[in-house]
Amino acid sequence: xxxxxxxFWREVAVTAEGGIALDGRPVRTPGRLPLVVPFAAxxxxxxxxxxxxxxTVDPRTxxxxxxxxxxxxxxxxxxxxxxxxxxxxxxxxxxxYRAEPGPLAxxxxxxxxxxxxxxxxxxxxxxxxxxxxxxVEQPPRTLARLREATxxxxxxxxxxxxxxxxxxxxxxxxxAVVERAIDADGAWAxxxxxxxWQIEQWGEDVLAAETxxxxxxxxxxxxxxLDLIRA
Numbered sequence: 337x338x339x340x341x342x343x344f345w346r347e348v349a350v351t352a353e354g355g356i357a358l359d360g361r362p363v364r365t366p367g368r369l370p371l372v373v374p375f376a377a378x379x380x381x382x383x384x385x386x387x388x389x390x391x392t393v394d395p396r397t398x399x400x401x402x403x404x405x406x407x408x409x410x411x412x413x414x415x416x417x418x419x420x421x422x423x424x425x426x427x428x429x430x431x432x433y434r435a436e437p438g439p440l441a442x443x444x445x446x447x448x449x450x451x452x453x454x455x456x457x458x459x460x461x462x463x464x465x466x467x468x469x470x471x472v473e474q475p476p477r478t479l480a481r482l483r484e485a486t487x488x489x490x491x492x493x494x495x496x497x498x499x500x501x502x503x504x505x506x507x508x509x510x511x512a513v514v515e516r517a518i519d520a521d522g523a524w525a526x527x528x529x530x531x532x533w534q535i536e537q538w539g540e541d542v543l544a545a546e547t548x549x550x551x552x553x554x555x556x557x558x559x560x561x562l563d564l565i566r567a
Contacts, residue, residue, distance in 0.1 A: 340392040348386045350379045365405045377567035399557035407495035419487040425507035426482035432465045447526040454517045496558035503555045520559040
């Protein structure tokens with residue numbers, strides 16, 4: 337196991353270039369690239385994470401730093417390849433798989449149909465919606481347009497989009513959040529219609545609640561990152 341890194345600095349500053357300096361020494365990504373961000377609000381948010389470090393560095397408490405590292409190291413070198421991997425979610429999007437007709441299906445429709453309607457109009461495509469869990473194929477044009485929309489995003493947008501899509505199970509919800517067609521709380525609630533229904537029917541499991549809370553923390557960190565690059 338790697339030894340924890342102890343705090344060795346007193347002062348944290350944002351450089352004129354948007355870098356983070358610890359007692360004047362620049363912070364670098366794990367791959368030794370300069371941690372420089374072209375957004376003043378995000379740079380300050382990252383600096384605040386370093387300011388609040390206790391005796392040792394815990395990456396789990398520094399999500400903005402982690403997402404910035406990902407944008408610089410993982411995404412920026414091959415953004416189209418990264419975006420293409422995210423776009424694959426469009427082929428099995430949560431919003432296209434519904435329960436059999438009944439109260440749950442009605443609730444899904446209330447939460448999901450507006451997002452599907454927005455996507456139809458925004459990208460000029462249609463979607464195959466099914467009752468059940470058996471896979472269905474989306475039209476090739478739909479998949480192509482969703483890929484184009486994802487590839488068009490910058491590495492700084494793709495970095496938060498990745499956890500948003502992974503945590504909601506929906507590329508459409510992720511794109512809607514990025515394009516401000518739905519707010520963050522609405523997207524999170526839409527992604528958990530099925531889970532909330534099950535809780536209403538059978539009660540909430542303590543461990544499942546803890547897992548959901550942790551996932552919510554990751555989600556809202558990604559949302560904050562997205563908000564800071566727009567500030």
